[in-house]
Amino acid sequence: MDLIIKNGTIINAKESYTADIAVKDGKIACIGTGLDMKADQVVDAKGMLVLPGGIDVHTHLAMPFGGTVSADSYLAGTRAAACGGVTTVFDYPIQRKGRGIVETVKERMAMCDPEACVDYAFHCCITDLNEGAILDEFQSAVDYGVTSFKCFLVYKKEGLMVDDGSLVKILLKAKEVGAMTNIHAENPDLIDMYVAQFKAEGKLSAWYHYMSRPEFVEAEADKRAVHWAKSVDGSLYIVHMADKEGLEAALEAKRQGYNIYIETCPQYLEFTSDVYKREDGRNFVCSPPIKGQESQDALWEAIRLGGIDTVATDHCPFQSFEKDWGKDDFTKIPNGCAGIENLYPYMLSAANQGKISFNRAVELCAENPAKLFGCAEKGSLTVGKDADIVIYDPKKDFTISVENMHSDYDHTIWEGKKVKGYPVKTFVRGTLVYADGEFTGKPGFGKYVKRIPKK
Ligand code: URP
Ligand code: ZN
Ligand code: ZN
Numbered sequence: 001m002d003l004i005i006k007n008g009t010i011i012n013a014k015e016s017y018t019a020d021i022a023v024k025d026g027k028i029a030c031i032g033t034g035l036d037m038k039a040d041q042v043v044d045a046k047g048m049l050v051l052p053g054g055i056d057v058h059t060h061l062a063m064p065f066g067g068t069v070s071a072d073s074y075l076a077g078t079r080a081a082a083c084g085g086v087t088t089v090f091d092y093p094i095q096r097k098g099r100g101i102v103e104t105v106k107e108r109m110a111m112c113d114p115e116a117c118v119d120y121a122f123h124c125c126i127t128d129l130n131e132g133a134i135l136d137e138f139q140s141a142v143d144y145g146v147t148s149f150k151c152f153l154v155y156k157k158e159g160l161m162v163d164d165g166s167l168v169k170i171l172l173k174a175k176e177v178g179a180m181t182n183i184h185a186e187n188p189d190l191i192d193m194y195v196a197q198f199k200a201e202g203k204l205s206a207w208y209h210y211m212s213r214p215e216f217v218e219a220e221a222d223k224r225a226v227h228w229a230k231s232v233d234g235s236l237y238i239v240h241m242a243d244k245e246g247l248e249a250a251l252e253a254k255r256q257g258y259n260i261y262i263e264t265c266p267q268y269l270e271f272t273s274d275v276y277k278r279e280d281g282r283n284f285v286c287s288p289p290i291k292g293q294e295s296q297d298a299l300w301e302a303i304r305l306g307g308i309d310t311v312a313t314d315h316c317p318f319q320s321f322e323k324d325w326g327k328d329d330f331t332k333i334p335n336g337c338a339g340i341e342n343l344y345p346y347m348l349s350a351a352n353q354g355k356i357s358f359n360r361a362v363e364l365c366a367e368n369p370a371k372l373f374g375c376a377e378k379g380s381l382t383v384g385k386d387a388d389i390v391i392y393d394p395k396k397d398f399t400i401s402v403e404n405m406h407s408d409y410d411h412t413i414w415e416g417k418k419v420k421g422y423p424v425k426t427f428v429r430g431t432l433v434y435a436d437g438e439f440t441g442k443p444g445f446g447k448y449v450k451r452i453p454k455k
Contacts, residue, residue, distance in 0.1 A: 001029060001033075001039040003430050008045030008391065009411055012052065012380045013363035014112065021050065023387040026429030034058045043425065045391050051362055051425065052380050053087025053118075053388030054344035055369035058239055058263060059314035062111060063089050066334030067325075073318045075115035075443050076338055076408035077420055082441050083406040083434040084341035085348075085423035087388035088119040088449060090312075090369075093152060094160065096421065097128040099359045101141040109177075109448060116446025117439070118428050119388070119437050121375065123148040123182055126170060128158050137175045142177045145450030146236070147374045149174060150182040153221045154191065154287065161188055164228065173235030178453030180372065181229070182237045185221035186213055186288050195331060206281030207455035209330040210273045210289040215243040218288045222246025226253045226260060235259040235454070237372065240314045242268045242288045244298035251307045260370055263310045264299050266339055266346045272296055273411075284413050285333040286314065294345055303364070304356060309372060311347055313339030315410035338412045341405050344390070345398065349419035387430035398422040406439050 010019055013420040020035040021028060030037075061077040063070040072080065074091075081089050091311070092106040095101055101124045124141065126134060128160055129153075138149070151162040151170060152156045156163045160183050162170070162271045174181045194212035198204070203211075222238060226249050229236035241247050262454025267286065272293050275284040284290060326333030344365055349359040362380075368380025375388045398404075398421075401416040426434035433441030 001037050001046055002071065003041045003382065003387070003394060004035055004037065004039040005050055005389065005391065006042045008048045009266065010050045010381050011358045011362050013359050013367040021140045021389065026387055028291040028381060028383050028385050028387050031085050032383070033329070043391065048392055048424070049358060049392040050381065051085070051390045051392055052366040053390055053428065054085050054365045055088045055378060056081060056086045056176055056312050056315065056340055056343055057090040057369045058265070058314045059089050059091050059340055059347055060316040063092070063316060064319070065121065065206070065316065065336065068334055069323050070316065070336060071319050071405050071409040072315065073115060074112040075117065077315065078115065078117040078446055079439050079441070080120050080280070080407040081406060082426050083391040083439055085344040085392070085426050087373065087426060087428045088121065088341060089340065090121045090123055090304040090373065092123050092125050094125040095134070097159070098130060101134065101137050102144050103147065105144065105146055113448065114379060115443045117217050117441045117443055118446045119449050120446050121373070121451055123150050124151065125150040125160065126162060129169065135169060138177045138179060142453045145448070147178065147451045147453045148180040150184065150239070152184045153225065153336065154184060154186040156188040157369060165223070167225070168228050168232060171229055171232050171236070175232070175234050178455040180235050180237050181318065182239050183225045184239055185218060185225050187217050187220045190217045199331070204329045206285055206330050206333065207276040209285050209333065210276045213246060213287065215291055215295060218243040219249070220246035223249045226250055229260060230258050233258070237261040237263065239263050239290060240265050240268070240304060242291050242295060244295040247298055247302060249371045251302060253256050254307060263307045263312050264280070264301070264308055265312060266343060267337055268299055269296065269375050269394055270346070282326050282330070282402060282410060284337060284389055285326070285335055286316070286337045289333045300355070306324065308364070309368045311343065312369070313343050315340040317407065319409060320411050338407060338409050338414070341407065342414050345419045345422055348392060348421055352421040361419045372455060375449055376452050387427055389427040391425040392421060393424045393439035394421040396422040396424065406427040406438070
């Protein structure tokens with residue numbers, strides 16, 4: 001064997017037990033008690049939890065956005081992922097007018113592949129149907145391993161928005177090829193209306209980012225997307241769900257048996273819209289904005305009861321000088337925050353403190369992402385799967401600071417956050433990429449994950 005991890009408590013979504021894990025050629029070769037085999041490397045995990053690597057299905061690395069490019073390159077973002085126990089990241093390339101899906105993805109892959117420190121996959125954002133040619137390309141995209149397409153119902157002026165007719169066409173075509181339609185739900189007309197009003201009134205602090213996109217602005221678009229998905233029986237995945245009313249509509253559709261899936265992000269679980277009143281409120285500006293306490297409570301309730309399917313980060317950090325562009329005008333703040341290194345520790349800490357079970361944290365951050373997005377080799381500690389493994393010390397206290405993160409950004413909304421328990425080792429396909437605070441991997445080691453459509 002190449003590696004044996006001994007005496008740890010294995011946590012999968014539906015089971016926890018003490019056993020040893022043996023790894024050969026990057027795969028989990030055997031799981032059992034008292035494994036007595038020769039191995040090149042033996043790790044004693046007594047007192048530790050042994051978890052499947054996290055899968056962050058929502059990141060924007062080196063993304064041109066808001067008049068700049070997000071601060072983490074593929075190298076920095078995936079290095080940080082490794083150090084936070086995330087072994088696969090999904091990025092969101094954006095198809096531009098007149099361009100194809102596979103060419104868009106290949107262009108980003110050429111950037112990502114030499115830099116990736118963990119495994120990676122792509123959803124593709126569709127911004128233009130190219131008179132139907134894009135729909136004709138869906139099958140080729142799926143054959144290439146891209147089995148999910150994202151529609152922005154916002155960012156109209158930025159040229160990213162998809163109208164309702166196009167959304168329905170995408171839902172239908174995606175169903176035909178076994179793909180998922182991901183949606184960013186907010187109402188652009190209401191946002192534009194409020195932005196114009198607040199500008200005219202000279203209301204330009206970060207608080208008015210939230211006030212121009214409050215709960216009901218997100219809820220309308222959530223409900224509209226759910227309505228179309230129900231109408232054509234499509235598979236809909238709502239990204240970064242942040243509001244109670246939209247959440248309830250999506251949960252109701254799920255209860256009715258529709259293929260509606262819900263993602264939320266740690267920033268919506270930890271903070272409330274009050275952060276936008278802070279002096280550094282601009283650093284928290286993301287879209288949809290962080291909502292009020294009622295929404296946060298509803299999100300946690302849905303996490304506990306099983307209605308939310310995944311937690312991912314929407315990692316899209318910008319440097320302080322870029323956030324400062326909007327010091328006196330919230331419309332100039334690039335939208336997005338950091339989180340890739342905090343996802344798994346945050347959700348596991350919630351488990352460690354009894355808010356949810358460790359199994360549920362693993363389900364939200366590893367098993368469900370793998371199942372929903374067709375990563376057949378990933379998501380659980382099972383014989384035959386990739387040996388993407390995190391060793392987690394439940395007793396280790398950790399305070400998040402920009403100083404102990406492994407990204408390229410210069411500030412984090414998570415500064416000072418204390419978590420209970422922390423990853424101490426991360427293996428990607430059996431190779432150690434993080435140990436005790438240090439990145440030990442290599443850029444270019446990460447491999448493209450070719451995904452399998454639902455059929
Ligand atoms: O503010 C955000 N979320 N920035 C990234 C782009 C997006 O909308 O997901
Ligand atoms: Zn979004
Ligand atoms: Zn996003």
